[in-house]
Amino acid sequence: MEEAFVSCLSEYGMAPAKAYQQITEELAGDGNPYQDLGSFTAVRMQPEANRLICDTLGKNLANQNEYGETTSIHKKLVATIADLLHAPDPAHAAGTSTSGSSEACAIAMLMHKWLWQAGTTTESRKPRGIPNIVLGTNAHLVWRKFALYLGVEVREAPFDGINNYPLGAMLSLIDENTICVVAVMGSTFSGFCDPVKEINGALMEMNARNGWNVGIHVDGAIGGFILPFVTNSRKPVWDFALPLVRSINLSGHKFGLVYPGLGWLMLRDQTMIPEHMNMTASYLTGNTQSYAISFSRSSSLVIAQYFNFLHYGRAGYGAVIEKCLKNARHVASGLEAMGCFELISDLTLPVIAFSFTSGLEGREADFTSALRSKGWMLPFYQMPAGIECKAMRIVIREDMSRERLEALLTDIAEAVASLSPQTCLYRQAG
Numbered sequence: 001m002e003e004a005f006v007s008c009l010s011e012y013g014m015a016p017a018k019a020y021q022q023i024t025e026e027l028a029g030d031g032n033p034y035q036d037l038g039s040f041t042a043v044r045m046q047p048e049a050n051r052l053i054c055d056t057l058g059k060n061l062a063n064q065n066e067y068g069e070t071t072s073i074h075k076k077l078v079a080t081i082a083d084l085l086h087a088p089d090p091a092h093a094a095g096t097s098t099s100g101s102s103e104a105c106a107i108a109m110l111m112h113k114w115l116w117q118a119g120t121t122t123e124s125r126k127p128r129g130i131p132n133i134v135l136g137t138n139a140h141l142v143w144r145k146f147a148l149y150l151g152v153e154v155r156e157a158p159f160d161g162i163n164n165y166p167l168g169a170m171l172s173l174i175d176e177n178t179i180c181v182v183a184v185m186g187s188t189f190s191g192f193c194d195p196v197k198e199i200n201g202a203l204m205e206m207n208a209r210n211g212w213n214v215g216i217h218v219d220g221a222i223g224g225f226i227l228p229f230v231t232n233s234r235k236p237v238w239d240f241a242l243p244l245v246r247s248i249n250l251s252g253h254k255f256g257l258v259y260p261g262l263g264w265l266m267l268r269d270q271t272m273i274p275e276h277m278n279m280t281a282s283y284l285t286g287n288t289q290s291y292a293i294s295f296s297r298s299s300s301l302v303i304a305q306y307f308n309f310l311h312y313g314r315a316g317y318g319a320v321i322e323k324c325l326k327n328a329r330h331v332a333s334g335l336e337a338m339g340c341f342e343l344i345s346d347l348t349l350p351v352i353a354f355s356f357t358s359g360l361e362g363r364e365a366d367f368t369s370a371l372r373s374k375g376w377m378l379p380f381y382q383m384p385a386g387i388e389c390k391a392m393r394i395v396i397r398e399d400m401s402r403e404r405l406e407a408l409l410t411d412i413a414e415a416v417a418s419l420s421p422q423t424c425l426y427r428q429a430g
């Protein structure tokens with residue numbers, strides 16, 4: 001039955017305390033973000049960060065001259081992130097905060113498209129056909145979405161199997177109208193990291209052979225704030241250290257550890273910004289320059305990112321990531337010990353994608369609703385083309401303590417037992 005329309009704009013309003021109480025009661029029906037297993041975004045920050053966020057909510061990031069200190073903090077953050085990503089000249093770094101990685105991906109695609117149109121990335125010829133981007137099927141939906149908006153053709157290379165990047169198939173899709181290759185550092189489906197170093201090497205050779213100049217955009221929404229702080233030897237080379245990596249997006253609100261609403265677009269250097277894209281607005285005090293899509297945004301989440309950099313430092317971020325990775329390995333082996341799950345993720349990042357082994361296939365909906373009755377929200381979805389299975393995903397975030405994860409493993413074991421006591425070996429994780 002269709003719900004009748006009820007306007008929430010009353011004639012005379014109500015007292016703030018009453019409105020507060022009513023909204024709080026309504027929101028109590030929401031899920032608990034701490035039990036949102038599939039989500040990448042930060043759910044908590046330090047009390048001092050919360051205070052700074054409240055203090056700065058009313059400062060508009062677009063008013064750059066009015067809020068000169070905020071503008072200079074923004075600039076410092078861009079240079080710091082550029083340095084973290086091995087940009088050639090961090091002091092003159094190019095980049096901007098955005099509302100999330102999605103906005104950053106949209107701007108990046110526009111920049112690559114305009115550079116291709118201007119012929120500056122492809123000296124030897126003028127553009128002829130329809131521009132295209134080339135990526136693996138593990139890329140996020142935003143790339144298909146903005147390609148559609150911007151008239152760019154998407155060419156997808158299907159995976160050869162789990163954790164097996166289709167390098168050959170990807171290369172065969174590139175031609176003179178390719179505006180860039182998108183590599184994903186941390187697929188949303190599994191946390192799998194595309195081999196950017198190999199892609200860079202193969203592309204250098206291909207460019208030299210054909211007189212092209214196809215570059216790489218790295219979607220670092222998940223891994224962008226993880227990989228710079230990982231110290232183990234399996235750490236991949238993926239950022240501006242590779243010559244063909246020209247732009248990178250990161251989600252400040254994922255492992256940048258800031259609340260939802262903050263992303264970053266980082267560019268190799270200023271030449272990535274097409275002249276006409278660097279808009280100057282003169283109707284506020286003085287001139288302001290921006291190449292983000294949004295004009296007005298609160299400065300509070302940029303300030304929150306600044307707080308995290310000052311508070312955590314490199315060692316603090318490193319410790320958070322190390323804890324998440326350790327917890328991810330613990331939960332993954334707990335799942336494997338139950339005998340009815342197959343691990344999909346390689347755990348380079350703290351993302352655990354897994355599927356049912358034979359016997360329980362097709363029971364994902366029953367399983368996740370059994371967990372939902374205990375408050376846990378666990379997504380399940382079809383893996384991308386080339387990988388024929390349904391996956392479930394647990395993202396191990398900063399807020400997840402070992403105790404809560406033990407409780408989760410117990411609830412998972414019970415949920416599995418309720419489905420099919422005879423199918424699983426079902427050993428309690430020790």
Ligand SMILES: *Cc1c(COP(=O)(O)O)cnc(C)c1O
Binds near residue numbers: 040102186
């Ligand atoms: C989350 C995500 C995005 C979208 O980013 P938002 O920050 O949510 O806008 C893009 N790409 C990947 C790989 C992601 O995981």
